[in-house]
Amino acid sequence: MPDSGYPWPIETTRLDNGLRVVVSEDRTAPAVAVNLWYDVGSRHEPAGQTGFAHLFEHLMFEGSVNVAKTEHMKLIQGSGGSLNATTNPDRTNYFETVPAEHLELALWLEADRMGGLVPALTQHTLDNQRDVVKNERRQRYENVPYGDAWLRLLPLLYPPGHPYHHATIGSMADLNAADLATFQAFHQTYYAPDNAVLTVVGDATAAEVFALAQRYFGAIPARGDIPAAPDGHTVARTDRPAVETVTADVPAARVYVAHRTHPFGSPGYDVATVAATVLGSGRGSRLYQRLADGERLAQPDLVGAYGVDLAHAPAPVIATATARPGVSAERLAEGVAEVVDELATVPVTAAELDRAKALLSTAWWRQMATVDGRADALGRYATQFGDPAKTADRLPGWLSVTATQIAELAADVLTPADRVTLTYLPEETS
């Protein structure tokens, strides 16, 4: 068994209201990372309310009972800190890294918006952040070539009613229809201490953090009966390829080949992660060697494969390539499909496997090189797998994957019969 992927101490406690607190002390730098995972994401959104979890994340920066609008940002930046938040299908995370003497401030701010957001939420704030999010949608998805690929892949991968069927950014129509009462209820339902994990990593002791957590979060009541998202763990095989072709204002043909694999955190997804690295990470990958270098079908900088680390359903592995001038979309799509198919038929060599594991090891230690990277990992494993110490298992999990397992995975879930292919074609130019 390879070494642990988390050679730092981890201490945990749970407050009476259910808030789980995770601390990993490291006094190397005078900085401390504070991270909250709320176990709510776009998978919880019912029809007609797509994009609400993410829009709600924006509202969390707009003030709470003791914190004025935009004061959260001002106080964290004014203490020298960095901060942000993200929403994905699975969860919403909020995080700041501050010089260690401002730890208490960060905890106070997080507690105030966990326990006191609703009274501060106004129609004006909602309208403003709705406009901001609509501009985010324009900027990231609508105004850039291929920007809507993820929005198109999800409904091809997951059937209607599945919690991953719709994208986290949501639809413009749903965003327009969002009303204040829905968001008040959203907070009351999901932003409860018993639906969250607070992680602190860096220049602080566990005893100190536990005491501060009790002081600031201890009086926030538990919610108790938090409704679960629809279960999506089983997605029936279609045994029918899904194909979509889009003609758009794009500079070259591009293809995405996607498959459902296994949920993040499972042994099967470790195999999928290594397989995706063999397939599409770096110049030594199969896709690069075959399509960018060998047959020269694909643009070298735009060929690759990756897994999307989602934990509540079979997570996607996506391979993509963009055509060189003069190469047809059909030829490119065939080329990508051939390389994916060969994962089942052409055994992965020891050199390929070592290369993939070496790249994954570096990527792992890169995340672990900062207190914020560590805090997010601990929060994830505590939230999704009930134990932050499971963080240590991911790297050994990757390193134990064998060539045989990759071939078996490919034969099982990367098959042509269960494949999603999304192709972009450039508009005819006059």
Added chain:
Amino acid sequence: MTLITTRPGPGTARPYRFPTVVRRDVAGGRVVAAHLPGQNLAVALLLLDAGAGREPVGKEGLGAVLAKALEEGTAQRDATTFALAVEGLGTELATGLDWDTFQVSVQVPVDRLGAAVELLAEAVRTPRLDPDDVRRVRDDEATALRMDWANPGPRADAALRADLFGAQNRWGRPLYGDPDSVAGLDVEDVTVFHSEWFLRPGTLVVAGDLDRIDLDALGTAAFAGTGGGPVERGGPIEVPLPAGRRIILVDRPGSVQSTLRLGHPSPHRAHPDHVPMALAGTVLGGAFTSRLNHLIREVRGYTYGIRGDFASSRRFGRFAVSAGVQTAVTAPALVEAVGEITRTRAGGVTEDELAVARSWRAGQLSVELQSPRAIASALTTLVVHDLPDDYHARLREALLAADVAQVSAAAATHLHPEALTLVIEGDAALIRDELVASGLGEVTDHAG
């Protein structure tokens, strides 16, 4: 429910400490390293005086093409064998280019650093540069730029740069070139540029646990086979301010947002006002809480985000603001942005705003300097701008000591709202009339 209503004050701050810096002359070159005890990962970065500023006018993109060509095989091994060797160590060759330098780096678990630097040096010093490969890489790079230029932004950036610095100058043309300049390069351009600039020793920057790293061995590998001394780097360039404000309209039919790029020339990096300028830029547009982001995003909801800053290289600098705004509010967003720049110049900053800006910038020197990659980048700043080992500690002191009068004076001296070039990339048919009616400046349609 009882939330604590009183905001807690800070605890006792630990003293600021930048990692110990080691500078050593090895094998004709210079090694600059930072000690990160216990860190599992290490970074080595070779810094060459071969930035885009070294490219001849008309040959923009040379460095970017050469960067790709380095990976197409070496004197010892072909491209695939090389890629497998590098990636087998868990890294890729990361190349970077700015106006002052060309950088190649590796990031690996510390016990693999020696092997990774040997491969890095092999690619930089002895690339194969087979003519067929160079032509192919050039064509690929031209296509990649064409793809990139289909996004909003690059055309607007190029229009702004040309207007600020003059397209007759290298620094008035895009950092990475444009699709046509790259397509026009020939093999000899690349091989000559390599022999002129890539065989000088340069500086090897290392960040990692120095107890587990042999700096002499790394330097010996990095500088083997090099020669030639440093070359005159040229002094600051005087860039005249435009006589008036103008609008350049770059057409992007069907665009649902307008991409704004506003700017004017500003001082080079070594200018004595560097710190107060940086703080003025932070108050105006550098942080989420900045005046521009507050007004245009948080009050108006016109954008997902708007940023502005002073940026500088050894020889020149610029002030610039960038944002994507919904098409329908292009003119109002522009009017408000110019108005905020004008107010900041005229009225300076407040103590309240400055307190946030100086603490933020000072705190970032702890918070954002954790990883070996970030430390290596900080060391690069020391090397490129001839700064001392304790630069970051001194910078921190200077930031914390800057007062309202100094920062307001920097805003008054270095912001020039009346000389801004306003580049708007968007659906011209929908926004031209509004832009003309805004009265912000004469509207010119960008050619091409």
